[in-house]
Amino acid sequence: MAPTDRLQQVREHLVGGAPSNKDPTRVDGHVILITGGAQGIGKAAADLLARQGAKIAINDVDAAKAKAAADELQAAGCDAFFLAGDLLDEAFPERLVNAVVARFGRINCLINNAGFCVDSAVHKMTDAKFDIIMKIHNYTPFRMIRALSSHWMDPANLDMPKSIINISSTSGLHGAMGQINYSTAKAGIIGMTKTIAAEWGRYNVRCNAVAYGWIDTRITRPPDGSETVALAGQEIVTGIPLSAKKWRDVSDIPLQRPGTTSDAAGVLLFLASPLASYVTGTCVECTGGRYL
Template identity: 75%
Template sequence: MDDDKFDIIMKIHNYVPFRIARALSGHWMDPVNKFMPKTIINVSSTSGLHGSMGQINYATAKAGVLGLTKTIAAEWGRYNVRANAVAYGWIDTRITRPPTESEAMSLGGQAIRLGIPENAKKWRDVSDIPLGRPGSADEAARVILFLASPLSSYVTGTCIECTGGRFM
């Protein structure tokens, strides 16, 4: 993998959440807002927890999200900021379906097909998912909703795995 392919994933998955947190920091650390509950929810992946063949850039970036999340939780807890992450496994979205010729994004003038190739059969195998299927986008969103709600008011510095039991 060349440096450009590695760097673009770092910029998307590490720089963006860092810059968002940094932009919030002055307001959130203001003593006037000390008792206002604040929550950062970062999105990671099981690739960041377990690695992923052929995705060294993505796995590295998603592991970095976990370090960023835990550091913010440790440093900003005194300002009533909670920081958590969700590591998703196989969630059925356009990105996790097989690529098509008609769906691509352009990056630096290069067309990049969306999706996971058909030949990634091991990844598509549900036999190691106790629930026997990929998750839905609604199921994925519910984990975020839980972390954003008062139901998780004493949860910080952790990563919830949303995997249907894969990697258990």
Template identity: 75%
Template sequence: MTEEKFDTVMKIHNYTPYRMIHALSGHWMDPANRAMTKTVINISSTSGLHGAMGQINYATAKAGIIGLTKTVAAEWGRYGVRCNAVAYGWIDTRMTKPPDPDEKVVIGGQQIMSGIPLNAKKWRDTSDIAVGRPGTVEDAAGVMLFLSSPLSAYVTGTCIECTGGRYM
């Protein structure tokens, strides 16, 4: 893997969340906003928790999100800010569907095909997922809804795995 590819993934998955959180810091730390509900939900991945062959950049970035989450939770809790992360497993999206040769993403003038190849049998095998299927976007959204609701008012600095029971 080139350093350029490594850096690009780090910028997308680490620098962007950091910059978004940093942009809120002055507003959220203002004592006038103490009573306001303030919640940060970062997106990690099981790759950040367990590693992923061929994805050293992505796994490193997603592990970094967990460190960012825990640090913001520790430092900003006194300002009424809760910060958590969700480590998603296989969620059925266009990024995890088999590649479509007609659908490409262009980054820096380079065409990149999205999707996970059909021959990635180990990854596509659902036998180690307790619920026996990939997650849906509704499954993914449900965790976010919980973390953004008053039901999670005493939850901060944690990473919830949304995996259907894979990696138990």
């Protein structure tokens, strides 16, 4: 494709071939697959992207919540699909991608959002706790991306908009006490993001990450037993205890508050939309200014 043709394609992508007042935040007809999309940031992103015209594919390990999220979108007139399943099953990512392609005919954007924390001080961290966090935050995004390769490298799909958004954290950028496993994994996802951006740019794929700070979700609230992770035959309660007073202090956040899931979803819309058509290989920080 000649450079002038490519520039024209970008212009058409930005305005949809319509007059220049076309809303560039619209993602009309884009098929967006969100892992962990039934609650928290994932659900907020699904709701926002659907309102902006996307067709939404939701994955979550909780089948009831995944179905409820998809039903809610369908009731609002949006095109939504769900497939529940455990992403820690190494064969599941490929089944998930194939199911979404079978349902919608394509995938335009993958948001690797699924994840959880199992915290412990370094000297108390077990191999099992370390390993499961690496699997959900590194192996799973890698397998999801790899599963897209044949679909996105198909010459017939070369020119369609394609993007990946990986979820990182300020723990990955700055480290965090009690999170040696999570911090290591979230630092690793940034390296993965940059590598995919470098390798797959030739296939018209953008790949970016978002490093979130304190976003008010179930995973960042004090443990109450409602969220657990099965680990080595045990149910591990997730959440950040109230004793983490320094982390919960908003005095070092210029905006003086934790973020909402709506705040978090807005960044994902930007990266998925034509507004970010020349943004790739970067990590956007959504922190309220913490760590300036």
